[in-house]
Amino acid sequence: MTGTPDPTTSAAGDGGPDALDQFAGITADSPLGQLRAQQPAAVSAAQGSYLALLEPDDPGGVSRYEREAIALRVAVLTPSEPVADWHRERLRALGVTDAALAAIEQFPAGPALAPRETAILQHTDLLTLNPGAATAAHLAELQAAGLSPRDIVTISQLIALVSYQVRVLVGLRLLAEEA
Amino acid sequence: MSAKARPHFTMDVLRWQPWLPTVDETGATPDQAALVDKVAPSPESRPYYALLAHDAPALEQRTLLFNAVMYGHGGARRADRELAAAATSLINGCVYCTSVHARRYAQLTKDTATTQRLLDEGVETELGEHERAIVDYAVKLTRNPAALTVADLTPLRQAGFSDREIFDITQAAAMFAWANRLMQTLGEGVPRAGVAS
Numbered sequence: 001m002t003g004t005p006d007p008t009t010s011a012a013g014d015g016g017p018d019a020l021d022q023f024a025g026i027t028a029d030s031p032l033g034q035l036r037a038q039q040p041a042a043v044s045a046a047q048g049s050y051l052a053l054l055e056p057d058d059p060g061g062v063s064r065y066e067r068e069a070i071a072l073r074v075a076v077l078t079p080s081e082p083v084a085d086w087h088r089e090r091l092r093a094l095g096v097t098d099a100a101l102a103a104i105e106q107f108p109a110g111p112a113l114a115p116r117e118t119a120i121l122q123h124t125d126l127l128t129l130n131p132g133a134a135t136a137a138h139l140a141e142l143q144a145a146g147l148s149p150r151d152i153v154t155i156s157q158l159i160a161l162v163s164y165q166v167r168v169l170v171g172l173r174l175l176a177e178e179a
Numbered sequence: 180m181s182a183k184a185r186p187h188f189t190m191d192v193l194r195w196q197p198w199l200p201t202v203d204e205t206g207a208t209p210d211q212a213a214l215v216d217k218v219a220p221s222p223e224s225r226p227y228y229a230l231l232a233h234d235a236p237a238l239e240q241r242t243l244l245f246n247a248v249m250y251g252h253g254g255a256r257r258a259d260r261e262l263a264a265a266a267t268s269l270i271n272g273c274v275y276c277t278s279v280h281a282r283r284y285a286q287l288t289k290d291t292a293t294t295q296r297l298l299d300e301g302v303e304t305e306l307g308e309h310e311r312a313i314v315d316y317a318v319k320l321t322r323n324p325a326a327l328t329v330a331d332l333t334p335l336r337q338a339g340f341s342d343r344e345i346f347d348i349t350q351a352a353a354m355f356a357w358a359n360r361l362m363q364t365l366g367e368g369v370p371r372a373g374v375a376s
Contacts, residue, residue, distance in 0.1 A: 035346055039251050042350065045244035052236040060234070079325050127360050132186075132272030134364035136198040149199040150233035153365070157237045160360040164353045170324045171349030175342055177329040 018043065019050045020165060023082045024172045031179065032172050046168075053158045061151040062158075065094055066120060069104045070155055073124045074162040076105050083166055119145035120155060127159045186274045188298040190282045190291075193368035194223045195275050201229035211235050218242045223371065224279075230365055245358070248350045255340075255347035258287035259313055263348045265294075266302055266317040267355035275368025276359055312338040316345075317352040 018028070020043075026032045036043050054067055068091045075083035084105075091101060103111040107121045119142055126134055142152050202211045203226070211232040218238065219228040231238040249260055261284040268276035277298065285294035296304045302314050312334040319327055335345055362368075 035342055038253065038343060039247055041247035041251060042244060045240050045247055048240035049237065049244055052234075052240045056236065127364055131360045131363050139198050139365070149205070149230075152199060153231055153233040154237065156361055156365055157231070157234060157241065160357040161241075163360055164357040167320050167324050167353035167356050168350055170320060170327050171346055171353070174327060174329050174332050175345065178332055 077128045078166045080166040195227045197226045197230045197366040202232045203229040248354045255344040260351035263317040263351040264355045266314045270321045271359040273359040273363040320352045
């Protein structure tokens, strides 16, 4: 590692830090970085997906705070410590208090949340832990809480992206431990 | 995991039915329509892409990643990636994803009998050493990724997999952690009505 990752700066594609490399604590010229670099299209699109969902040009109806909260929740449930640390820091940088972080991380046992946030985190938990149990009725609950079809697509993509990232990180961790 | 009964898995071509209106129904922008035309591989799956096109930048990047992970040159054989995709989809209970990727696995390996047994009996069905190593790794990564240890790579190493091949199989299983979470929570696979098989 060349330095401490700073999750509050943009992980931009224009030479900025790559999110998966940062989570894994690897640099592009390390052995695992070079393994990833054998598939430049995968590296680019994984980062592109991260930017599209966590740093969108047009966030539409899902705020940056909500996006970070969802990503933190998936990481806490999986669990994936580096991914949770990353989104916790980004939420702090958005001005989120320790009490509000606790409400996300300890959901539903923590401090009470607004109905919309509650509906979003319930759906996050369902998709993270038991996607096979999801039904059309769950989407109706999100719509009743004020989410549009586009918002529902966005939060589903985001939960799915983080579910992807945490598993790729496990593969990188195992290969690193074996070396 | 699910309280539902084990779904009926099939290699038949299914249609994906959305639970929300797609951009085809709500009025696509020209960019959304062009993207759906570009990325939807079949009429049966078009509603899936037309729903995801509500968030076009996310769909575009997801599609680039999917194609790189599943069809990129070098590394793990395509059949091995499809097996990881099918095993992940079986564990998550995604009937549509399983139908597509079991079918592709059977086509690539020309082993319809083993593929059908995998669907009928599940991931515990008898497999060769190479296939067993892929399926067991994909199942663990699906169910409880944080619990994996370096010992879980031993069967893959004994079957001769390289770092690159293990990473490719990891990415394929992870890609279906992603795909299943969309396919089985935004709609469902249903039989094609009125289509002659």
